[in-house]
Amino acid sequence: MEKAIRVIEEIARRGIIRAYAIGGGIAATYYIEPVLTYDLDIFFIPAKEGLDVLAPIYDFAEKRGFKARAEAILIEGFPVQFIPAYNDLIREAVKNAAILKYRDVEAKVVKVEYLVAIALQTGRAKDKERMIRLLDEAVIDRAVLAGILESSGLAGRFKKFESQFYGK
Amino acid sequence: MENKAARKVFRKKRDRRRRLAKLPFEKKIEIVVALQKAAAGIREDPRHIIWPIQPDLKRPRSSSGR
Numbered sequence: 001m002e003k004a005i006r007v008i009e010e011i012a013r014r015g016i017i018r019a020y021a022i023g024g025g026i027a028a029t030y031y032i033e034p035v036l037t038y039d040l041d042i043f044f045i046p047a048k049e050g051l052d053v054l055a056p057i058y059d060f061a062e063k064r065g066f067k068a069r070a071e072a073i074l075i076e077g078f079p080v081q082f083i084p085a086y087n088d089l090i091r092e093a094v095k096n097a098a099i100l101k102y103r104d105v106e107a108k109v110v111k112v113e114y115l116v117a118i119a120l121q122t123g124r125a126k127d128k129e130r131m132i133r134l135l136d137e138a139v140i141d142r143a144v145l146a147g148i149l150e151s152s153g154l155a156g157r158f159k160k161f162e163s164q165f166y167g168k
Numbered sequence: 169m170e171n172k173a174a175r176k177v178f179r180k181k182r183d184r185r186r187r188l189a190k191l192p193f194e195k196k197i198e199i200v201v202a203l204q205k206a207a208a209g210i211r212e213d214p215r216h217i218i219w220p221i222q223p224d225l226k227r228p229r230s231s232s233g234r
Contacts, residue, residue, distance in 0.1 A: 001197060001221060026200075033188035034199040036207060038216045070215060077220040102193055136182060137189040 002105045003076035008042060009107065016056045020044040021097035021108040028130055030100055031112045031138040039072055039081045043094050043110065046084055053084045089121055089152045112138045113145040120154050120161060132165060197221060
């Protein structure tokens with residue numbers, strides 16, 4: 001995995017993307033018990049806005065001999081899925097990413113408070129399950145979470161969630 | 169209606185998950201790969217790739233999360 005992380009870091013260093021942060025199951029696994037996942041999800045802010053923000057990444061991958069596979073790029077055997085930051089919350093999560101260490105490499109990872117907010121916003125059954133695990137198992141700064149929920153207009157939805165699952 | 173036995177089981181499960189949450193990230197990734205292999209053992213899915221991770225026994229492990 002460290003090779004894949006090095007390539008992702010290189011993509012950012014070369015300015016092919018402006019910024020990135022690991023999200024999805026691997027970001028969750030950083031904070032909670034390991035979850036079954038198959039892709040390394042990378043939220044990114046494109047270097048240039050446009051219709052096809054993935055094209056520069058795929059061009060780079062092709063030149064380096066990494067093949068596309070379904071929605072992912074196989075980097076050193078790892079399916080890496082690049083997901084453009086599609087709203088303000090995700091953009092903010094990428095900008096405020098934490099640093100993850102894996103063996104001798106470092107990578108950016110979405111902070112746990114943003115993961116909770118993103119899961120709440122996405123709102124599928126598996127996101128709700130992930131939220132419960134994050135809230136139960138991870139160390140969460142409640143004040144930071146409250147600020148994120150407020151600024152992204154999710155405070156009301158979070159109250160409903162807490163009422164439904166925690167009887168608050 | 170409260171069920172003491174069920175409550176005890178749920179508490180133990182939660183405690184176990186919290187312990188797993190504190191594992192080093194490298195160890196967690198090894199568990200993810202073990203889960204991938206176990207899932208493939210039940211039902212192989214050509215869309216899913218088992219990650220090529222080798223256990224790294226030489227380097228000290230960093231801690232995970234916060």
